Amino acid sequence: MPKLGMPPLRRRALIDAAIMTIGERGTLDVTMSEIAGRAGVSSALAHHYFGAKDGLLQATMRHILSELNADVRKALATSRTARERVSAVIAVNFSATQFQPEIIAAWLAFYVEAQKSQPLRRLLRVYARRLHSNLMSGLTGLMPRPEAERVAEAIAALIDGLYIRRALKDGTPNATSAVALVEDYLETKLLQHKKPA
Known part of the structure; x- marks a missing residue:
C-alpha cells in the first residue's frame, strides 16, 4: 500500500528533476523520460501526475515563482523602512536559493x-x-509615484538582464556584484530625487 505522502513527494522530485535537466541543457527541449529518469520514477508515472510535458513545465515554472514569492514575502515581513523593502526585493532575487545556475538557466529557457x-x-x-508591485511597495515611500514607476521598471529590467547575462556565461553566478549593481542604480536615483529642483 503506497504511503500517503508519496504523490506530493514524487511531484516535487519531478519538478526538481525538470529544473536540473533544463538547467544542464539550457533549453526546454528535454523529454519526460529524461526528467522521470533523473527523478527515479517511470515516464508513465510522470505522465500520470502532469499529463504532457507542457503540464510538467508549467508546474515547474509555478514552483519557481512560488518559491520566489515566498522568499520575498519573508524578506518584506522583516523590512522596517521603505528603503529596506526595496533592498529586500533586490536581495531575494539574487539569493543563494534563486540565483543558482540551474534556476538561472530555467528562467532563460522559460523566457524563450x-x-x-x-x-x-x-x-x-x-x-x-509581482516584482513591480513588491518594488513599488517601497519605492512609493521614497519618491513620487511617477518616478517610482520608472525606477521599478528599470530595476526589474536590471534583474532580468542580469539573469540573462548570467545564463550566457560559465562559472558560478556572482550574486554580490549583481546586487551591488542594482543597488548602485537605486542609490543614484535616490540621490537625484533628493537634489533640489
Missing part, C-alpha cells in the same frame, strides 16, 4: 518558450506584476 506558449507567458506576466 514563453514566445510561443501562452500558459508560460501568463506565468511570466504574473512574475512581472
Whole structure:
C-alpha cells in the first residue's frame, strides 16, 4: 500500500528533476523520460501526475515563482523602512536559493518558450506584476509615484538582464556584484530625487 505522502513527494522530485535537466541543457527541449529518469520514477508515472510535458513545465515554472514569492514575502515581513523593502526585493532575487545556475538557466529557457506558449507567458506576466508591485511597495515611500514607476521598471529590467547575462556565461553566478549593481542604480536615483529642483 503506497504511503500517503508519496504523490506530493514524487511531484516535487519531478519538478526538481525538470529544473536540473533544463538547467544542464539550457533549453526546454528535454523529454519526460529524461526528467522521470533523473527523478527515479517511470515516464508513465510522470505522465500520470502532469499529463504532457507542457503540464510538467508549467508546474515547474509555478514552483519557481512560488518559491520566489515566498522568499520575498519573508524578506518584506522583516523590512522596517521603505528603503529596506526595496533592498529586500533586490536581495531575494539574487539569493543563494534563486540565483543558482540551474534556476538561472530555467528562467532563460522559460523566457524563450514563453514566445510561443501562452500558459508560460501568463506565468511570466504574473512574475512581472509581482516584482513591480513588491518594488513599488517601497519605492512609493521614497519618491513620487511617477518616478517610482520608472525606477521599478528599470530595476526589474536590471534583474532580468542580469539573469540573462548570467545564463550566457560559465562559472558560478556572482550574486554580490549583481546586487551591488542594482543597488548602485537605486542609490543614484535616490540621490537625484533628493537634489533640489
